[in-house]
Amino acid sequence: MPNIFDEYHPLTGKIFRILDENGVLHEEHAPKFSLEELRGFYRWIIFSRVADQKALNLQRQGRMGTYAPVLGQEGIQIGAASAMQPQDWLFPSYRELAASMIRGLPLANIYLYWMGNEEGSRIPEGVNIFPISVPVGTHPLHAVGAAWASKLRREKIVVVCFFGDGATSEGDFHEALNFAGVFKTPNVFICQNNQYAISVPFSRQSSSPTIAQKAIAYGFDGIRVDGNDIFASYVASKAAIDKARSGGGPTFIEAVTFRLGAHTTADDPRRYRTDAEVEEWRKREPLVRFEKYLREKRIIDDGFAAQVKSEAERAVEETVTQVEAVPSHTPNDVFAYMFSEMPQNLKEQLALLNESLSVKREILFGDTMRHGVPE
Numbered sequence: 001m002p003n004i005f006d007e008y009h010p011l012t013g014k015i016f017r018i019l020d021e022n023g024v025l026h027e028e029h030a031p032k033f034s035l036e037e038l039r040g041f042y043r044w045i046i047f048s049r050v051a052d053q054k055a056l057n058l059q060r061q062g063r064m065g066t067y068a069p070v071l072g073q074e075g076i077q078i079g080a081a082s083a084m085q086p087q088d089w090l091f092p093s094y095r096e097l098a099a100s101m102i103r104g105l106p107l108a109n110i111y112l113y114w115m116g117n118e119e120g121s122r123i124p125e126g127v128n129i130f131p132i133s134v135p136v137g138t139h140p141l142h143a144v145g146a147a148w149a150s151k152l153r154r155e156k157i158v159v160v161c162f163f164g165d166g167a168t169s170e171g172d173f174h175e176a177l178n179f180a181g182v183f184k185t186p187n188v189f190i191c192q193n194n195q196y197a198i199s200v201p202f203s204r205q206s207s208s209p210t211i212a213q214k215a216i217a218y219g220f221d222g223i224r225v226d227g228n229d230i231f232a233s234y235v236a237s238k239a240a241i242d243k244a245r246s247g248g249g250p251t252f253i254e255a256v257t258f259r260l261g262a263h264t265t266a267d268d269p270r271r272y273r274t275d276a277e278v279e280e281w282r283k284r285e286p287l288v289r290f291e292k293y294l295r296e297k298r299i300i301d302d303g304f305a306a307q308v309k310s311e312a313e314r315a316v317e318e319t320v321t322q323v324e325a326v327p328s329h330t331p332n333d334v335f336a337y338m339f340s341e342m343p344q345n346l347k348e349q350l351a352l353l354n355e356s357l358s359v360k361r362e363i364l365f366g367d368t369m370r371h372g373v374p375e
């Protein structure tokens with residue numbers, strides 16, 4: 001089999017694609033998935049969409065804080081996460097709902113996180129995923145550190161790190177890639193180039209024609225992949241992960257995609273991009289082409305699609321009931337989760353906070369509030 005990293009070297013300007021936007025599969029490099037695996041990918045994309053839309057609704061109803069939707073970016077997330085082994089680690093940023101759930105993170109954790117409850121970041125034992133990282137571009141350094149540790153311990157664990165195009169303008173990103181190249185760490189860097197960093201378009205982010213070509217400067221493979229194609233995303237990620245596991249060092253994947261929704265619920269994308277641009281990308285989004293392919297090959301039909309949707313809706317509703325029953329967070333949480341034993345200076349600050357809250361409580365509510373939360 002030809003090496004895709006040579007064939008699609010970033011300086012060829014080629015983009016690695018297997019399933020095109022019309023749902024036509026190009027056989028070269030096409031992976032051999034079973035029918036059950038293909039239906040499984042379909043289940044994930046629908047589950048992700050239902051969970052994503054529910055989060056937006058909850059935010060609008062005041063039942064969730066700010067939320068960063070994943071709509072449109074499921075192709076690379078499902079492809080890459082499915083190519084990982086259970087022992088591998090995922091370092092997400094904040095938009096990786098689909099990838100995180102595939103790696104075993106319960107939706108409840110993701111919802112709790114966006115509801116401002118620190119319990120969301122308590123990752124279940126055995127789920128190899130780091131908590132959400134909101135600081136842009138800082139966690140590639142952590143991912144490289146984890147991968148280096150894995151290499152020193154000869155563990156054969158691969159560390160996959162997701163971030164956006166905006167992250168590539170941060171100094172930390174370049175330090176991480178440089179270190180990974182020098183120490184040949186078992187990392188796969190996945191940059192979801194969704195064309196915008198909030199309102200900043202890619203043309204203002206970098207003057208490189210591609211992001212993938214930055215890998216050349218750090219001495220390792222880079223590849224540009226159609227991030228809306230689950231198949232190409234899977235094949236490229238699997239090749240990169242296998243290479244990392246067998247000692248071949250890091251790979252950089254630029255997944256070309258588009259954020260169909262807002263940056264977060266605090267953003268209005270109509271202020272910086274046109275409807276025409278969004279409509280153009282909507283034709284290339286991951287579900288439309290995948291569903292076309294599955295229906296044409298009679299792998300799914302209306303009955304299956306309806307069943308998957310209603311199962312997803314039921315599971316998401318159950319998760320909402322579950323997370324809304326979790327005791328609300330308090331201002332004390334800001335202090336409680338940082339150290340296993342709280343240092344003296346934080347204890348003093350916490351005491352000060354509670355003192356000031358109790359004064360405010362008395363002024364505002366008499367004694368009907370506890371920890372700043374109505375009883």
Ligand SMILES: Cc1ncc(C[n+]2csc(CCOP(=O)(O)OP(=O)(O)O)c2C)c(N)n1
Nearest residue numbers: 095134135136164165166167194196197198
């Ligand atoms: C270090 C840092 N600087 C600025 C911000 C504010 N901020 C939050 S998201 C964002 C844009 C990031 O864009 P990108 O990396 O392309 O990822 P995307 O949101 O498109 O997935 C910015 C500037 C931040 N969170 N962290």
